[in-house]
Structures are given as C-alpha cells and as structure tokens.
Amino acid sequence: MSVSIRATDVRKSYGDVVAVDGVSFEVNDGEFFGILGPNGAGKTTTLEIVEGLREADSGSIELLGQSPWPRNKALLPRMGVQLQGTAFFERLTAREQLVTFGSLYGAGPKRADEMLEIVGLTDKAGTRVEKLSGGQAQRLSIACALVHDPEVVFLDEPTAALDPQARRNLWDLLRTINGQGRTVVLTTHYMDEAELLCDRVAIMDRGKILNIDAPASLVRGLDAPTRISVDSGELAAEKVAAIADGVAEVEDDGVALTFTTRDPATVLTALAEQRVLNGLRVRGATLEDVFLELTGREYRA
Template identity: 40%
Template sequence: MITISVEDLWKSYKEKEVLKGISFSVNEGEIFSLLGPNGAGKTTTIKVLSCVSKPDRGKIEILGMKVPEECNKIRKIVGIVPQDFQGFSDLSVRENVEYFASIYEGDKSQVNGVIEELDLEEYKNTKFKKLSGGLKRRVAIACALVGNPKIVYLDEPTVGLDPKARRNVWDIMRKLKDRKLTVLLTTHYLDEAQKLSDRIAIIYSGKILRLSTPESLMKEFEKPTLEEAYLALLESIGEE
C-alpha cells in the first residue's frame, strides 16, 4: 500500500527553484530516505508533505488525501520531528509531551506510553533545557508519536549527536518500522541511510538522481558502502 505519493513536485522561494519536478512514492511500513547535501531540497520536501509549505505545482497525496486541499485531515495522521525542534525550555519532559498530546488529540495514557517507549521515564520531570542533545531528540520523537500517527517525518534527526545517541535514535526508528509505521527520513549521513533504509531517493539541486535500494546502488557502482556509491554517482554527473 502506498502511503505517500509525489508526482512532479515543484517549489520555489523568492524566485529560486528549490524542487524541480520530483516524483517518488513511499510504501506502508518502510523507512524511505531522502539523501543529499545541505540545500538539495530535502527539508523543503518535508515541509510540503507536512503541510507547512504549499507546493507551486504537482500532485501530492498522503494516504489518498490531497496536499494542500486536505491538510486539516493530513495533520492528524502525521508526526513531524523537525531538525530544529526546540521544545519548551522551562517545561518538563512530561509537560512537553502533554502539550503535543493536546494538539494531536492524544490522551493521558498515550503520554505515559510514549514516555515509557522512548525510555524517558527517568527524565519525565526534568526541564527540557537541562537535557542532553540525545535526550532532547528523544523528546522530539515522543512529541511526534503521542497522537498515534500513521506516518512519521524525521528531518535530519541525528545531526550533532554523539555516536551513542545516534544509535539510540536508530533503534527508535527500527521500532517504528516494527510497528508498521511509515518513516520518511532525511539525512546526509550515508552510513545511517545504509543501515536503516528500505529504499532511498538521492536528491541533488532540487532533482532526484536515483530511486533505489542501498544495495542496488552499491551494486550499480560496484562499491562496498553506500557512501562510496553515492560519491561515484555524483562523480558520474560531473560533481565532486
């Protein structure tokens, strides 16, 4: 079952074309990664799919609902973890999650559930501003999950984290997949994408260069890692 369908999506900001007719689909229960350098259009894609920005043109459907026409319905089934999630500094972990539960029409049992699921019980009364970067990212994911979404968008979720915290986030993503949630991940960490992704889309200068699996791209360029295959793809189009 296709949960996300994007056809010929275009988006510009201040007359600069950021997305130039990209198309892809995401299946139910898979981890699908948008890969590319900063400025490639990954975050803009997330913003359009999450109804933060309107597309200039193109056909976008989330579980059969159209963007932007049915965004009020779409927002109720989508959890978003933005790269720049801040949280409320002087509120506790629990208070932050409760706030997002009220937005997503979650209930008290869901708050308890996500706090436990993300191993935040020990920190539930700690103010957000006193948490480490890894714990803040876990709180961000908890806030996205508290409304029982069917789709979760993770925009560069491990940027700035130490190796242990990164792997904690990876474990969380695997658990989301085990729960049959659809995960759309943006990242420029190729090792992360190789370990987690069912399929990938490599986006560069607003265009998709490849839709593939990590294994297929590695095989295509005869490379042992996704990072090396990715670099070989860029070299093949004249980019270093």
C-alpha cells in the same frame, strides 16, 4: 502494495533559486524511506511540501490518499512530524511537554507516560527540557511526533549533531517505530544511517532525485573496485603490483598499505601465499561511494 505517499513532478522555487525541480517518488505503506542529499539539495523543502507546510509551485502530492495542501486538518492526526529544529515550551518538564502535545490531539496523560517509556526517558519525566542532553532532547522530539499514534512519521535529520552513542541509541528507537508498522520518511546526509535503516533511498541533489532503490541494490549497481589494506611495512608498495594482476592504485600512509583491485579473490590468494595478512581489511563499495558518484566530490558550502 498500498502507497502512503505519491509525489508527481513537484516543483518549488524561491525567486531565481530552484529548490525542488520535478521530483517524483512513491513511499509504500510500512516502508522506511530515506531522502539523502548534501546540504541545500532540496530535502527539507520536499518534505515540507509533502507534510503540507509549504505549497508547491506545481505538481501534485498525495498523502494517505489526500492532498496535504491547502492545510488538510483531516491529515494532521494521521501524521507525525519531527522538524530539524524543534522548539519546546519553556520551563516544562519532559512529561509536561508530551502531555501538552498529546492534548492537541486528544491523547491523555497515560499516552504521554507510554511514550516516555518507549523512547527511554521515564527517568527524565520530571526534568526540564533545557536540562536534557542533545540525544535525550531528540528522543523527546520524536516522542512528541508520535504521541498521537500517527500512521506516517516524518523525520528531518533527526541525528544531526549527536555523538555516536546517541545516534545509535536513536537508530534503535527508529527501528522500533518502523517495526510497529508505521511508514517512516527520513532525510539525512549520513550514509551509514540510511544504509542501516532504510528499505529504499532517494538520492537527491540540486533539487532533483538522481536515483531511487534499496541501498544494497544501489551499491551493487556501482562499478567500483575493492579496497584491500594490510599493515604498512608488510609489503613494499612497489612490489604490490608484482604479487597479482589487477592491482590499481597503491597508497601507503605509514599505518596501512592500501590498494584497489577489481579481482579481489586473486589478490587475496596471493597475499595469503606471501603470508602478508597482518591488519588485513577488505572494503567493497558503500552507499557513500554511490552518493559521491552521483553528486560529485567537490565541496559545496
């Protein structure tokens, strides 16, 4: 399989602060690749180095077979970039923004109209940017990154600060973009987003990549118990351990009685025999569990 991006032992520091500490990874053509990490993990700096916006202190980057630094003008038409904070031109409508961005790459007004339809903003073509909602502005930002039909698209936390409905609408758009054959690289700290969208993810913290794999493979590799819940009051907490072997922690918050086990089949059978099934929920490990296992649970501002 051809490789769109190859990063090898990339390092970047700002004084005593090490932002990127020996990062290496590859992204295949047509892959949806995620870089996950808490705030300050080095995700954005890594992405900016790959895009050619920053110079690495050491290491090497290949983007579509070329070095992005020094600023490589041959690569600019081949990649689309959506930054964390996109600044639009003041007083322009959504269509005028796209026409302006497209003109920088030789794309005409027809392409701008096509992109408005793709991102679901045709009815907002004549609306000035400051009148768009947060979700609409994010979709316009992605449209600006795609108006010149790039091969690789970089998205830096595109759903940050969006409401749940806007996030899910944007997810549909991102699937469409990737389904058209484009390579997509996404940074995010939303685990559900990465688990749903990405073919593979790199979990990053303190400037280092801790693990890279498909989300499902990372979850399967985590030795985590299953959490089983029933409605509170269905069973006394002190009797949970008596119904089946292998029950570990028990918690009753007044709404649900939740316990962990490494033998869910036996426990579920015992609950069925006791007819304790109201509000039954079974939760295995998720990408969030993998993330917390690798990066820790302490709060970092």
